[in-house]
Amino acid sequence: MRVYGDRLSGNCYKIQLLLHHLGTAHEWVDVDILRGDTRTERFLALNANGKIPVLELDDGRVLPESNAILNYLADGTDFLPDDAWARAQVLAWQFFEQYSHEPAVAVARFIVRYQGTPEARREELARCQARAKDALLVMERHLAGHEFFVGGRMTIADFSLYAYTHVAHEGGVTLEAYPAIRAWLDRVAGHPRHSVMAEGGA
Amino acid sequence: MRVYGDRLSGNCYKIQLLLHHLGTAHEWVDVDILRGDTRTERFLALNANGKIPVLELDDGRVLPESNAILNYLADGTDFLPDDAWARAQVLAWQFFEQYSHEPAVAVARFIVRYQGTPEARREELARCQARAKDALLVMERHLAGHEFFVGGRMTIADFSLYAYTHVAHEGGVTLEAYPAIRAWLDRVAGHPRHSVMAEGGA
Numbered sequence: 274m275r276v277y278g279d280r281l282s283g284n285c286y287k288i289q290l291l292l293h294h295l296g297t298a299h300e301w302v303d304v305d306i307l308r309g310d311t312r313t314e315r316f317l318a319l320n321a322n323g324k325i326p327v328l329e330l331d332d333g334r335v336l337p338e339s340n341a342i343l344n345y346l347a348d349g350t351d352f353l354p355d356d357a358w359a360r361a362q363v364l365a366w367q368f369f370e371q372y373s374h375e376p377a378v379a380v381a382r383f384i385v386r387y388q389g390t391p392e393a394r395r396e397e398l399a400r401c402q403a404r405a406k407d408a409l410l411v412m413e414r415h416l417a418g419h420e421f422f423v424g425g426r427m428t429i430a431d432f433s434l435y436a437y438t439h440v441a442h443e444g445g446v447t448l449e450a451y452p453a454i455r456a457w458l459d460r461v462a463g464h465p466r467h468s469v470m471a472e473g474g475a
Numbered sequence: 476m477r478v479y480g481d482r483l484s485g486n487c488y489k490i491q492l493l494l495h496h497l498g499t500a501h502e503w504v505d506v507d508i509l510r511g512d513t514r515t516e517r518f519l520a521l522n523a524n525g526k527i528p529v530l531e532l533d534d535g536r537v538l539p540e541s542n543a544i545l546n547y548l549a550d551g552t553d554f555l556p557d558d559a560w561a562r563a564q565v566l567a568w569q570f571f572e573q574y575s576h577e578p579a580v581a582v583a584r585f586i587v588r589y590q591g592t593p594e595a596r597r598e599e600l601a602r603c604q605a606r607a608k609d610a611l612l613v614m615e616r617h618l619a620g621h622e623f624f625v626g627g628r629m630t631i632a633d634f635s636l637y638a639y640t641h642v643a644h645e646g647g648v649t650l651e652a653y654p655a656i657r658a659w660l661d662r663v664a665g666h667p668r669h670s671v672m673a674e675g676g677a
Contacts, residue, residue, distance in 0.1 A: 321612075321613045321616050321617070322571060322575060322610075322613045324575075334560070336560075336563055336564065336567055337567050337571070338566065338567040338570040338571060338574075339570075340566065340570050341563050341564075341566035341567035341569075341570055342563070344562070344563055344566055345559060345560065345562075345563035348559045357547060357550045358536070358538075358547065360546070360547075361538055361543050361544070361546055361547035362538065362543075364540065364542065364543035364546055364566075365538055365539050365540040365543035367543075367570075368540040368541075368542050368543055368569075368570070368573055369524060369539070369540060371570055371573050371574045372540075372573045372574070372577075372578075373524060373526075375574075376574075376578070408524075410523075411523045411524045414523050415523070
């Protein structure tokens with residue numbers, strides 16, 4: 274299998290993290306978002322939505338969307354429960370991540386770290402930071418009573434939320450007020466098969 | 476089972492549509508977003524993220540996020556394939572819906588239809604409409620070669636995308652340029668067990 278991804282993207286890091294835990298052989302094709310690699314005709318033929326990551330199987334079938342890829346790759350492994358209710362809980366946290374968390378936490382970080390907070394985006398940054406805090410509070414309340422997001426063990430729901438949460442401070446959102454989140458980040462990163470995000474990650 | 480939902484919300488309509496197709500007995504608890512029902516202490520105890528819909532089982536377990544609820548309710552039915560690859564494709568379209576489609580199509584409609592396009596949101600509306608067209612183009616290209624989104628038959632991926640697409644024009648986004656989408660909307664609405672969205676729906 275082949276993964277098209279930008280090593281600086283948190284959404285791609287999720288896939289890298291799971292594949293490292295599973296020890297799955299794969300080819301990684303570097304795609305540089307900032308250089309416009311996702312807008313080429315060749316890439317748009319893979320994913321008409323022009324986003325990474327994209328998974329390509331050896332027979333040529335392709336799958337976009339980081340969380341859909343995680344569900345496919347984790348099926349039948351320890352990182353995705355078999356039970357329908359537990360799987361639905363994993364999905365609920367992943368949809369929370371894509372709707373309420375990533376558009377706030379990841380965008381704030383992009384504006385601060387990669388764009389140097391241009392004047393034109395200051396208001397948007399403040400909105401992202403406020404929404405990021407709301408999302409972190411939802412996570413904090415859950416993690417205050419749970420070691421991991423679903424079923425008492427590490428699943429792809431943790432990978433999905435770890436990717437941008439562990440670098441939230443780079444978007445001006447500190448984790449000081451969220452002790453349960455910090456303890457959970459340490460649990461995820463403390464796993465013997467953990468893999469760190471590339472330096473300079475976006 | 477009990478569904479907490481606002482009949483005017485497209486995200487809640489997805490659940491209503493699936494339950495109607497399945498003929499599943501359930502209690503519907505009306506929650507009025509505009510009145511602030513999702514910000515009460517009682518509601519936040521159900522879903523700390525303060526969003527509808529929420530599914531509550533008879534034993535008190537709760538599940539938020541419209542697309543997670545659809546996956547749980549459709550498991551084992553004709554509306555969700557058993558095959559892991561097909562399920563991943565369903566998820567990919569649902570994550571596309573929540574990240575690239577809903578925040579554009581549904582928000583444009585809310586600004587136009589429910590707020591009467593206030594001056595302060597005109598720029599945001601233009602951005603939403605532009606992003607909505609990008610999302611619709613991705614759908615159009617896929618539907619030009621497929622009757623339904625996944626596996627040649629109606630699945631919860633279709634319900635997820637139908638909810639806000641069929642009222643996109645109410646946000647100033649017409650479907651004239653998307654004949655394949657219009658034909659697909661007719662196929663979904665033409666099903667003998669189809670259920671229409673509440674009048675005045677948001």
